[in-house]
Amino acid sequence: MSQGSTKTTALKHMKNPTGWKVGLVGYGEVGRILAEDLRAQGVAVSAYDIKLDNSASAAPLHAHAAQHGVQLASSSAALAPESDFIVSAVTASQTVLVAQACAPALKPGAYFLDFNSASPNAKQRAASLIDGAGGRYVEGAVMTSVPPHRIKVPLLLGGAFAAELAPLINSLGFAAKVASDKLGVASATKMCRSVMIKGLEAMVIESFTTARHYGVEDAVIASLYETFPGIDWEKQAAYFFQRVIEHGRRRSEEVREVAETVRDAGLTPWSASGTAERQAWVADGADLCWFGEKGSPEFARSANWRVEADRMLKHVNKKD
Structure with missing residues (x-):
């Protein structure tokens, strides 16, 4: 296959979200809800959480993953190269650290949705890491509690790739709206x-x-x-x-x-x-x-x- 054909195939793949491999960094309450709703549609999901590094806290995560067909990764960096779409759903203090871990191993052109409740400054620092590594960073602002709404929780998107990503993830059940093409507005x-x-x-x-x-x-x-x-x-x-x-x-x-x-x-x-x-x-x-x-x-x-x-x-x- 020629280089041009390979690129065309990759572009078609990125426009078909049901065929994506989704990587979840953070497999807590929010990550597990997203995993369940995505797996219910047949979307391939892998996940990593820091709790997997401890045998006591890892047990319920392994049980949940086995029940829903989620593949668990050994680290954020291990998850990144296989993921077309990464959702970072960790605690606020880990926002930039997750971007640092994922950036060197990103699949070229992969979308990176930063779900974290972090300041505009932190989102901008994370974006520079992801975009600098050839990824497509989008800030996300979750506007209410996730559990009642699940994947359809109201979500504001921001950044240069926000308008591009919104219809793609909405086809997977998200309820995303573009706040601005400028980073920091949504957060x-x-x-x-x-x-x-x-x-x-x-x-x-x-x-x-x-x-x-x-x-x-x-x-x-x-x-x-x-x-x-x-x-x-x-x-x-x-x-x-x-x-x-x-x-x-x-x-x-x-x-x-x-x-x-x-x-x-x-x-x-x-x-x-x-x-x-x-x-x-x-x-x-x-x-x-x-x-x-x-x-x-x-x-x-x-x-x-x-x-x-x-x-x-x-x-x-x-x-x-």
Whole structure:
């Protein structure tokens, strides 16, 4: 086959996403959801996660991969040369490191979708690595919680290849829209939203747990219902407590990126910095098993946020 024919075949392949080999860097909650939805369509998926390097944390990932037909890779670098489309879905602090690991081994012309909740500056640094290695970097900003929506979670794309990638991945079930051909716009939208959303999580946990200590939670919630009647505060509080207990470490890293975004705008990130500390504090409590052993059925599963607040108060007040 001539060089021209090989190039034509490669181009046709890249325009047919169902024939892609998809590589997932990050096989946590988001990665596993994407893997399930892509494999349900017959798309080939491989994945790598740092937890695979530890035998204890690797076991459930191996079980999930076997159940859904996902091939597990030994590293990000090992996954890259076989992937037509890479999705980086790791914690915010790993954003640039994943791009560094994948770049030298990228398949020429491969798309690299950065799903991570990182600052515009971090996305731009990752893009320079991927594009410099012959890949096609696209920043992605996930605009709400993934589990309810799964692969159809609202997703903003940015960068020179965003308009090119959007219809391709939407044919696989994604719900992507192009925010801008300029890097940083999509992630700035996400970061500014997170000042509010992650901040609200932290404020509810701090307010409601303190109210529980003083026995005034019912009065506080009644007042909130009067001020914001469109919000079911009991249900929302239960959801916030559960999500932060389970994912507070990842959330705290994201909000530290939010703080950097605020700082880059010339403002002191007082709110974002406090939110990051509260999220990390809850994550520390989860690591110390305040809320039950991770992986157990009762871990962060109470529909009553008061149960989790009482667990927090027990430990901070050193009660038996």
